[in-house]
Amino acid sequence: MEPPLVLDPSGQHLHAEAAELRKQGPIARVTLPGDVVAWSVTRSDVLRRLLNDRRVSRDGWQHWPAIHDIPQDWPLYLWVATRSMFTSYGADHKRLRSLVTQAFTARRIATLRPRVEAIVAELLDTIAAEPAGQVVDLKAAFAHPLPIAVICHLFDVPVEVRPALQRAYEVLWQPGASPAVSLAAHQELYAILDGLLTAKRATPGEDLTSALIAARAMDEGAKLSEAELIDTLLLFISAGHETTVSLLDQAITAMLTHPDQLTLVRSGEVSWADVIEETLRWEAPVAYVPLRYAVDDIDVDGVVIRKGEAILVNFAAASRDPAVHGDTADTFDVTRADKSHVSFGHGVHYCIGAPLARMEAMIALPALFERFPAMSFAVPPRQLTHLDTFISNGHRELPVLRAGR
Numbered sequence: 001m002e003p004p005l006v007l008d009p010s011g012q013h014l015h016a017e018a019a020e021l022r023k024q025g026p027i028a029r030v031t032l033p034g035d036v037v038a039w040s041v042t043r044s045d046v047l048r049r050l051l052n053d054r055r056v057s058r059d060g061w062q063h064w065p066a067i068h069d070i071p072q073d074w075p076l077y078l079w080v081a082t083r084s085m086f087t088s089y090g091a092d093h094k095r096l097r098s099l100v101t102q103a104f105t106a107r108r109i110a111t112l113r114p115r116v117e118a119i120v121a122e123l124l125d126t127i128a129a130e131p132a133g134q135v136v137d138l139k140a141a142f143a144h145p146l147p148i149a150v151i152c153h154l155f156d157v158p159v160e161v162r163p164a165l166q167r168a169y170e171v172l173w174q175p176g177a178s179p180a181v182s183l184a185a186h187q188e189l190y191a192i193l194d195g196l197l198t199a200k201r202a203t204p205g206e207d208l209t210s211a212l213i214a215a216r217a218m219d220e221g222a223k224l225s226e227a228e229l230i231d232t233l234l235l236f237i238s239a240g241h242e243t244t245v246s247l248l249d250q251a252i253t254a255m256l257t258h259p260d261q262l263t264l265v266r267s268g269e270v271s272w273a274d275v276i277e278e279t280l281r282w283e284a285p286v287a288y289v290p291l292r293y294a295v296d297d298i299d300v301d302g303v304v305i306r307k308g309e310a311i312l313v314n315f316a317a318a319s320r321d322p323a324v325h326g327d328t329a330d331t332f333d334v335t336r337a338d339k340s341h342v343s344f345g346h347g348v349h350y351c352i353g354a355p356l357a358r359m360e361a362m363i364a365l366p367a368l369f370e371r372f373p374a375m376s377f378a379v380p381p382r383q384l385t386h387l388d389t390f391i392s393n394g395h396r397e398l399p400v401l402r403a404g405r
Helices: 015-020 044-051 065-069 077-081 090-103 105-109 115-126 138-143 145-155 161-171 179-203 210-215 226-257 260-269 272-282 323-326 354-371
Strands: 027-032 035-041 135-137 288-294 299-300 303-305 310-314 399-401
Touching: 035 179, 035 226, 044 179, 044 310, 044 323, 065 288, 077 272, 077 288, 090 138, 090 210, 090 226, 105 354, 115 138, 115 145, 115 299, 115 354, 135 138, 138 145, 138 210, 138 354, 145 161, 145 210, 145 226, 179 210, 179 226, 226 260, 226 272, 226 354, 260 272, 260 354, 272 354, 299 399
Parallel strands: 035 310
Antiparallel strands: 027 035, 135 399, 288 310, 299 303
């Protein structure tokens, strides 16, 4: 058996690592920060099969013996040790997802459309006010603040705590952060969220934080525990913005580096929905998601994942699977007939926020490219730098010249 591939926690070589892992078969061992070994799944059909397999759990406290030796300052600790539907299994997952679904309804998401449109218009006006010829970082000025503003509006997070919350969440997505930095960020996150819950208990509103508190007060046996309440809040605010940030980031990058395909969109030959789905396939907004665990021994094409071993889902690799998309799997192509991907997951843990992410992108992208039709990168695209993480798949900056009206 090949020795585990040591993953670069900075995420600078996501697709090169995926190619190396594919050479070993549909699953291969990898080493995470802290010398934690897991199985990485790179093939789409195998990943879908495992994500639907009841022998695969997300509850480390039940099914990953190694969790008891994991220190709280491990950079990925909150990814495996929290108590929410993200880290639950079986009946617990069904209970938690049912409660959350009652709060995160399609109707509630639909009512956000005017708010999203207003935020997009405001951000574009601010960009347009910059002096002609000024380089604008679209990551900082557009792709990042839009999802942050939407999710904070949804949960009614006070404006004054948003910068600190954002800084703490950024550390959560950095597997290479030092133990001291990780622990401090984890503690700050819980302090901020505890303060939000205290304020909302005193003055509830029509927001999702108040809805989750109401779910906490349901009849015994169905309600959220206090730990589940705060960890669900942590999950939603984090996943509710970071995925969309990377989706917008990568879609903008794709359009600016494929002008011929942008022309197809503008002519109406393909839609912005095509752009969004191909972006999700080509550059999965979340590359890796820690962790899942084998409840029993699982045979994968002759390779056995032993009971209690960890599994690292590799969405970035699976969505570019050559077995599905052929020799052009690594190519961005909005005309591709099959844009299937697993970037929002699969099975019972399919991302509950996927409709919101798609809605934000469907509003933001056409508005951006209509407002600034001659926009171009201010640096060669090869100089764009990846975020310092193998979890979130985006860039540190998107410097553009925003020529246009």
